[in-house]
Amino acid sequence: MAMNKVPGHNIYIGGIFSLKNKTALSRANITHVLSVLRLQPTDETLLAYQHHRIEVDDVEDENLLEHFPSTIKFIQSGLDAGGGVLVHCAMGKSRSATICIAYLLHCQRSALTPQSALALLREIRPLCEPNSGFMEQLNVYHQMGCPEDVTSHPLYSRWLYNREVEGSVACGRAPEMESILFEDEQPQQRVDPTGQSIDIKCRRCRRKLAIAPFVVPHGSHGDAKAAIKSDCAHIFLNPLTWMRPSLFPNSPDASASPSTEDAPLSGRLTCPNTSCGSNIGKFAWQGMQCSCGDWVVPAIGLAKARVDVSEPVTIRRGPAILPPGIRLPPNMRVSRMETDADSKSESESVKGSL
Ligand SMILES: [Zn+2]
Ligand SMILES: [Zn+2]
Numbered sequence: 001m002a003m004n005k006v007p008g009h010n011i012y013i014g015g016i017f018s019l020k021n022k023t024a025l026s027r028a029n030i031t032h033v034l035s036v037l038r039l040q041p042t043d044e045t046l047l048a049y050q051h052h053r054i055e056v057d058d059v060e061d062e063n064l065l066e067h068f069p070s071t072i073k074f075i076q077s078g079l080d081a082g083g084g085v086l087v088h089c090a091m092g093k094s095r096s097a098t099i100c101i102a103y104l105l106h107c108q109r110s111a112l113t114p115q116s117a118l119a120l121l122r123e124i125r126p127l128c129e130p131n132s133g134f135m136e137q138l139n140v141y142h143q144m145g146c147p148e149d150v151t152s153h154p155l156y157s158r159w160l161y162n163r164e165v166e167g168s169v170a171c172g173r174a175p176e177m178e179s180i181l182f183e184d185e186q187p188q189q190r191v192d193p194t195g196q197s198i199d200i201k202c203r204r205c206r207r208k209l210a211i212a213p214f215v216v217p218h219g220s221h222g223d224a225k226a227a228i229k230s231d232c233a234h235i236f237l238n239p240l241t242w243m244r245p246s247l248f249p250n251s252p253d254a255s256a257s258p259s260t261e262d263a264p265l266s267g268r269l270t271c272p273n274t275s276c277g278s279n280i281g282k283f284a285w286q287g288m289q290c291s292c293g294d295w296v297v298p299a300i301g302l303a304k305a306r307v308d309v310s311e312p313v314t315i316r317r318g319p320a321i322l323p324p325g326i327r328l329p330p331n332m333r334v335s336r337m338e339t340d341a342d343s344k345s346e347s348e349s350v351k352g353s354l
Helices: 022-027 044-048 065-080 095-107 114-124 132-144 154-170 224-229 241-247 343-353
Strands: 011-014 030-036 050-054 084-088 199-202 208-211 234-236 266-270 279-284 299-303 307-310
Touching (some): 011 095, 030 065, 050 065, 065 084, 065 095, 065 132, 065 154, 084 095, 095 114, 095 132, 114 132, 224 234, 241 266, 241 279
Parallel strands (some): 011 084, 030 050, 030 084
Antiparallel strands (some): 199 208, 199 307, 266 279
């Protein structure tokens, strides 16, 4: 199949055989060729072009994401020089389409999504179909805001972590401790706007175990607060530093000589307070089914029956009519306060409730 021109840009997408069609290449004024495949194209015609090669296979767990910035830069340099750019892989279906979509997203990050950019490409080349791993990488790239530097972005670390867990579990083993993203050690912690002040403590010893931003929402419980308040038997968490002895019982010290025993795929979570040591939940890297029926993968779950959830009662607005430090009991809080935009009627309603 011939190469096709990407709408709106002097970029062409094709398979390996597009390199053979010298007439078409010259008619399209191709000056730059980007090869996205492991095979070394041996065609001598490549010598006539600026050439850049990314050695990747068309498999779902291949890391193409880390190459987005360099490939986009290469494409841009060709276009800026007034030339045409051929992006090719073997078939012009998955790898090259992924790079073209990344380029389109980079140019129009607010106007396009990975899906709509793919739809654009399919208008000129219906066979375009990035594999599901590449589509996910495009989604991550788009969520990041299509940055120049992908690998230092926190979402990249998260994606690598998920990929490592999936890869390990597929081989029936726990992930390496070094690859775990301990959420409380991340420089830029994810901020969940809901339930910031909610603490989760060990029921027996009151040791603080987590705060709401470390909770993993699941299923219909779309945010941390909803997940905590749900009827589910577990509250699922991201990996946290205190879990190390439970998750990796055979490596008490990361600097010690590596243990020959593998970390368990699943097990119990123990309270980090050594004088307590209660069994407070369980973990399963391969995932577990919550009592609500949803699967959580990987799953690190605190048993609701073993923990207490405390939420300080605070007045979010209306300090003008309440002396500082005065907190209303929950049954006196006025729901209108949180929904009513009219501050006058709001303060009146608070007065009324007092
Ligand atoms: Zn405890
Ligand atoms: Zn659930």
